[in-house]
Amino acid sequence: MYEGVVQDLIDELGRLPGVGPKSAQRIAFHLLSADPVDVRRLADVLLEVKAKVKFCTICFNVSEEETCRICRDPRRDPTALCVVEEYKDVVAIERTREFKGRYHVLGGAISPMDGIGPDQLHIRELLGRLRDATITEIILATDPNLEGEATATYLTRQLAPLGLRVTRLASGLPVGGDLEYADEVTLGRAFAGRRAAD
Ligand SMILES: [Zn+2]
Numbered sequence: 001m002y003e004g005v006v007q008d009l010i011d012e013l014g015r016l017p018g019v020g021p022k023s024a025q026r027i028a029f030h031l032l033s034a035d036p037v038d039v040r041r042l043a044d045v046l047l048e049v050k051a052k053v054k055f056c057t058i059c060f061n062v063s064e065e066e067t068c069r070i071c072r073d074p075r076r077d078p079t080a081l082c083v084v085e086e087y088k089d090v091v092a093i094e095r096t097r098e099f100k101g102r103y104h105v106l107g108g109a110i111s112p113m114d115g116i117g118p119d120q121l122h123i124r125e126l127l128g129r130l131r132d133a134t135i136t137e138i139i140l141a142t143d144p145n146l147e148g149e150a151t152a153t154y155l156t157r158q159l160a161p162l163g164l165r166v167t168r169l170a171s172g173l174p175v176g177g178d179l180e181y182a183d184e185v186t187l188g189r190a191f192a193g194r195r196a197a198d
Pocket residue numbers: 056057058059060061067068069070071072
């Protein structure tokens with residue numbers, strides 16, 4: 001234990017994902033000995049990102065404006081919509097360059113244990129986007145784990161009466177994992193080999 005504000009810093013850093021107590025200490029000591037200008041820049045960008053970055057009002061991807069870069073891009077295929085859990089998944093799929101349509105970010109997955117049901121996700125907004133019949137294919141790209149599967153199954157049922165082409169990513173993704181951790185080649189293949197949802 002250190003004194004006062006140094007320990008506060010270690011505690012705060014330790015709350016970040018993937019930062020254990022040892023790393024938190026190492027980062028804290030790095031910051032203590034770093035140039036004040038560099039530390040100021042880090043502090044500024046942290047505040048700025050919270051102040052500036054919003055969520056796209058159409059797809060719920062992160063965005064600096066009302067709507068995100070992908071929703072605004074007229075070259076994107078307006079008929080294909082890829083449904084993902086988190087905005088990190090958008091980045092992962094964009095990296096594969098396999099998909100030219102647009103996205104819908106649910107904001108998580110159905111997980112009764114965590115008290116997350118369909119109403120806590122952006123599913124109502126998803127159904128709203130399908131009303132004008134521009135979108136003809138929905139690709140369900142939820143994580144290959146229990147919650148992701150439950151979410152995809154629920155959505156498949158909801159979407160069935162709409163007469164759209166509903167597909168799932170091909171198998172081959174590491175089961176139990178997170179979409180964002182799949183490598184580009186595997187994810188790209190899963191995308192190209194997508195199959196009808198049942
Ligand atoms: Zn968007």
